[in-house]
Amino acid sequence: MFHFQVWLMKAFFAIKFARPFMNSKWGWPLCETLHFFGLSLLVGTIGMFDLRLLGVAKRIPISALHRLVPWGVMGYGINLMTGLLFLSIAPDQYIFNRAFHFKMLFMALAGLNILVFYSAVFRKVNVLGSGADAPRAAKIIGGASLCLWIGIIVCGRLLTFYRPSSCGDMTPGFFAICFPN
Amino acid sequence: MHAFLVWLEATAVSVWIREGITVWSFPAIISCHTVGMGLVAGIQAAIDLRILGCAPRVPLMETKRFLPVMWFGFWLNAISGVFLLIAYPTKAVTNPVFYVKLTFIALAVVVYRKIRDTVLRDTSLDEKPVPRPGRMLAVYSLTCWAVAIAAGRLLAYTYRHLMAGE
Numbered sequence: 001m002f003h004f005q006v007w008l009m010k011a012f013f014a015i016k017f018a019r020p021f022m023n024s025k026w027g028w029p030l031c032e033t034l035h036f037f038g039l040s041l042l043v044g045t046i047g048m049f050d051l052r053l054l055g056v057a058k059r060i061p062i063s064a065l066h067r068l069v070p071w072g073v074m075g076y077g078i079n080l081m082t083g084l085l086f087l088s089i090a091p092d093q094y095i096f097n098r099a100f101h102f103k104m105l106f107m108a109l110a111g112l113n114i115l116v117f118y119s120a121v122f123r124k125v126n127v128l129g130s131g132a133d134a135p136r137a138a139k140i141i142g143g144a145s146l147c148l149w150i151g152i153i154v155c156g157r158l159l160t161f162y163r164p165s166s167c168g169d170m171t172p173g174f175f176a177i178c179f180p181n
Numbered sequence: 182m183h184a185f186l187v188w189l190e191a192t193a194v195s196v197w198i199r200e201g202i203t204v205w206s207f208p209a210i211i212s213c214h215t216v217g218m219g220l221v222a223g224i225q226a227a228i229d230l231r232i233l234g235c236a237p238r239v240p241l242m243e244t245k246r247f248l249p250v251m252w253f254g255f256w257l258n259a260i261s262g263v264f265l266l267i268a269y270p271t272k273a274v275t276n277p278v279f280y281v282k283l284t285f286i287a288l289a290v291v292v293y294r295k296i297r298d299t300v301l302r303d304t305s306l307d308e309k310p311v312p313r314p315g316r317m318l319a320v321y322s323l324t325c326w327a328v329a330i331a332a333g334r335l336l337a338y339t340y341r342h343l344m345a346g347e
Contacts, residue, residue, distance in 0.1 A: 029334065029335055029337075029338045032334050033330065033331045033334045033335070036215075036218070036330050036331075036333075036334055037327065037330060039215075039218075039219050039223075040218060040219050040222040040223040040226060040326070040330065041223060041226060042219075042223070043219035043220065043223040044219070044220075044222065044223020044224045044225070044226045044227040045223070045226075045227045045230075047219075047220070047223060047224065047250075048224060048227050048247055051247065051250065056246050056247065056250075057243045057244070057246035057247060059240060059243045060239050060240060060243045060244075061238065061239075063238075064236055064238035064239045064240075065236060065239055066236075067235060067236035067237075067238070067239070068227055068230060068231070068235060068236045068239075071227070071230060071235065130240075150216055153212070153215050153216050153219060154212045154215075154216065156215075157208070157211055157212040157215045158204070158208055158212065161204070161207075161208045
């Protein structure tokens with residue numbers, strides 16, 4: 001695992017095209033702002049859809065609300081791109097960061113949850129009209145999605161407190177682990 | 182004012198949030214603030230998108246069912262925001278960007294109330310497209326939240342004084 005992390009870190013360090021922009025005065029803050037826009041778009045639209053599966057606003061047909069999902073995907077796209085930009089200039093700060101590991105774990109689970117949703121229940125819920133209750137399986141998936149995305153936001157926010165440090169004379173982060181040498 | 186900031190920064194709550202070496206102090210509060218942001222701005226944005234004509238088959242009046250979740254996010258952020266302010270009062274009040282953020286949140290609430298009292302009251306809009314004035318409100322709402330989020334994010338990069346003592 002450690003070798004994989006080092007390989008990944010080197011791979012990201014080799015990406016150089018974004019460096020001048022990300023190191024410029026407003027490059028990083030701009031990407032963070034976009035990351036927050038994407039976050040809001042994703043949580044707003046996907047969260048609404050999840051809540052409908054759970055039984056909120058049952059008079060909205062599920063297929064009608066599903067038309068907002070592409071906006072959530074757009075938010076995801078913005079965050080994937082800005083996220084990769086963060087990684088490309090400071091991969092060590094993420095790859096050896098426990099909060100990042102959990103964020104990636106939750107993202108993988110959210111992805112798996114989406115796969116299960118579209119392969120197993122989407123066809124059944126998409127025909128449900130106004131007033132219809134989603135089946136239990138769909139509710140579990142909606143609830144899981146909601147919890148996972150909130151978990152992903154929290155882990156993302158915690159990244160800065162779990163930044164790895166060389167633990168030398170540099171000030172270590174809040175809950176930092178020392179860099180493996 | 183300066184004396185008040187010095188006093189506030191020395192209170193036990195302020196010191197604990199700022200310096201407590203536990204995830205339950207600053208990290209937990211800032212996490213709540215981010216989740217709340219996603220809920221309030223995100224749900225409002227989703228309703229705005231519906232007003233603008235995305236997902237036209239969603240009965241507009243039914244989107245009101247999501248408003249309690251939006252308000253949950255709003256109050257979560259009002260409360261966590263007060264705690265963040267207690268932790269670093271000087272950092273916020275000496276930065277003009279902080280007032281930009283508060284102004285645009287206030288404007289967003291004004292626009293929301295206008296949307297609630299006009300667009301979300303007209304049941305005929307469940308089926309037909311929202312007329313131009315209503316759509317403009319949705320655009321204003323999206324703009325206000327975007328500015329508020331951007332200003333909030335930039336607080337970390339634009340402050341001039343971190344603590345009153347400096």
